[in-house]
Amino acid sequence: MKLLVIVFSALLALPAIAQSEQEQQERLREIKERIETLQEELNQVRSERDQLLKDLESNERDISELHKRIDKIKNDMRSRTDKLQELKKEQQQLEESRRSMQRRVEQEVAAAYRLGRQEQVKLLLNQQDPQHIARQLRYHEYFLQERSRVIDDYLETLADLDTVSTSIRRERDTLDTERRQLEERQRQLVNARQSRQATLDKLAAQLADKSGELKRLQGDRNRLQRLVDEVGRAIAALVNPEDQKPFAKQRGHMQWPVKGRRANAFGQRRSNGITWKGITIRAGEGTPVHAIHRGRVVFSDYLRGQGMLMILDHGDGYMSLYAHNQSLTRSLGEWVERGETIARVGNSGGLDYSGVYFEIRHRGKPQDPTVWCRG
Structure with missing residues (x-):
């Protein structure tokens, strides 16, 4: 350099x-x-000692660079661990919402099954008062809209759960990769320190x-x-x-x-x-x-x-x-x-x-x- x-x-x-x-x-x-x-x-380089000093410089540059890489990996791992915890918390909240919504959907499906497919026709046949019929139809329309909203929310929650689960798997895989990289850098650091010490021993003798x-x-x-x-x-x-x-x-x-x-x-x-x-x-x-x-x-x-x-x-x-x-x-x-x-x-x-x-x-x-x- x-x-x-x-x-x-x-x-x-x-x-x-x-x-x-x-x-x-x-x-x-x-x-x-x-x-x-x-x-x-x-x-x-004028002597063997100067060459040893250049070797020491190379050793210590390697050690410095390894420390910076190790610090970066550790910082990345801390950030990913925090993100993973947030994703797990979000997953837990979505799972609770899913269970609650599933019960609502089951109730809506059961109600629809009991009424059958001709709800509006049955309402018309079973009523005589036109105003009462109109109110019932509006109520039934609101009921159907609410049923549709509940089902849509449930499907959206399932999609969010799937997205979060995928993100969790991805973060875990990345963490595993970073752990392996950290272990490798730490092994390299041990070797670099041993090389530095060998150079220092030679310098001390001179x-x-x-x-x-x-x-x-x-x-x-x-x-x-x-x-x-x-x-x-x-x-x-x-x-x-x-x-x-x-x-x-x-x-x-x-x-x-x-x-x-x-x-x-x-x-x-x-x-x-x-x-x-x-x-x-x-x-x-x-x-x-x-x-x-x-x-x-x-x-x-x-x-x-x-x-x-x-x-x-x-x-x-x-x-x-x-x-x-x-x-x-x-x-x-x-x-x-x-x-x-x-x-x-x-x-x-x-x-x-x-x-x-x-x-x-x-x-x-x-x-x-x-x-x-x-x-």
């Missing part, structure tokens, strides 16, 4: 850009060339010494910084909606993207000498990750070292980053509201635990998240 080209292809197609179509296309061609060059550099680990962390940091810088330059021409609340005014009033234990502090020095530019929040795998402020998705893909990464642009040079996700639920160019789910907690990017690495940046420079988020 063209990792970054897709990002800006989508963004530059948005109507919010104050440029003519021709200018947009020209800018798009320039950005594509620049990003393609950057992508080739970021993904270049990174046993501290110098190798330091080199990896520095490479991950440089890769993320280059991406952020390139994104910042590329989206500079994008225009935010007039009703967008300034990010800076929300300082100290935003919620954390996920509830959990913070594994480090901003600016804390690690054992290898590198300092933290963000905060890792430990949380259960699959926990929803929420946007801290309204923003536009400017990156939603895999980045080596960060795993499944989501970047939101909040305007005025502010961005928020959410890394190591299990899966991403929003796509490039989409607007998301504060508190909206944008991802699921995971351990992609080679983590050995589940959590979200969270950063806030202003014009590319990391900010202390504790100053912006409360609690």
Whole structure:
């Protein structure tokens, strides 16, 4: 996949850009060339370790995609189960109506049989008063109309029952198919996780010494910084909606993207000498990750070292980053509201635990998240 080209292809197609179509296309061609060059550099395989990292990326992309498919199947199954329950309830109500109507029809049929086929003739022969005869004929006409209505309603109820029964069979068949699909996806997920673990074991053997680990962390940091810088330059021409609340005014009033234990502090020095530019929040795998402020998705893909990464642009040079996700639920160019789910907690990017690495940046420079988020 063209990792970054897709990002800006989508963004530059948005109507919010104050440029003519021709200018947009020209800018798009320039950005594509620049990003393609950057992508080739970021993904270049220079050693066996780089190849292992590409294998890890492939493993984790598969896992992320499987999780999304499993979630979709589960959501579909919940919807179909609810619909099936509604159909069963409707079937029960129709069956009760059918039994009640059947008794009415039986009574009408019995009455018609007793009167025979010449009801109106008998009424005429058995009466002498013309006014009485007229009343009896009108009454008899109403009686026949009511009998016809009862029979028509009964037939309509039988047809509705047949339709509902067919729908129930169809929903049950679809549910059975979805259950089989879910079982297959879950088996594939187990295999993908086993493959990921095997790749991680090989990487761990290569990174046993501290110098190798330091080199990896520095490479991950440089890769993320280059991406952020390139994104910042590329989206500079994008225009935010007039009703967008300034990010800076929300300082100290935003919620954390996920509830959990913070594994480090901003600016804390690690054992290898590198300092933290963000905060890792430990949380259960699959926990929803929420946007801290309204923003536009400017990156939603895999980045080596960060795993499944989501970047939101909040305007005025502010961005928020959410890394190591299990899966991403929003796509490039989409607007998301504060508190909206944008991802699921995971351990992609080679983590050995589940959590979200969270950063806030202003014009590319990391900010202390504790100053912006409360609690």
